[in-house]
Amino acid sequence: MPVKLEHLTNPTEDDFTDFEKIRSETEPHGLAVDTPLREWINQSRWVIGGRFNDRIIGALLAERNGDHVRLANAGVRRITQRRGVMHQMLHFLCKWADEERLTLEFVDSEDSLSEAILRRNFERQGNLLVYKRTV
DSSP states (O other): OOOEEEEESSOOHHHHHHHHHHHHHSTTTTTOOSSOHHHHOBTTEEEEEEEETTEEEEEEEEEEETTEEEEEEEEEOGGGTTSSHHHHHHHHHHHHHHHHTOEEEEEOOOSHHHHHHHTTTEEEETTEEEEOOOO
8 A cells, every 4th residue: 555655734634634534543552642733843843643534534733843843643554554554654654764864762551553654664662662763
């Protein structure tokens, strides 16, 4: 299933519909924020989406602070789970981080996603999983 990675700073109404589906199917962690997602997005915070056939099927929250991007609350639509969606998103995110010379960080949730992240050139640093850039 080919997935296109998008940095969504101004999502469409259809995107918000897809985010809500992801959030509801991945509760309590996927796309969970304390404020409504529309209000959470700003200049330093956005949603990274995996798009397939014009719909967002996977997403995670991103927050930039200097050259560090903190990633959290990943989720994939139930109907597309186990089809490599998050794998592709992580691949393209790491490629983007290398090109932009950014450090990616995930808060270690000690779940199956953490183990998948560690296999992709991330290392544990305290409670974070930090991407080791290749350039």
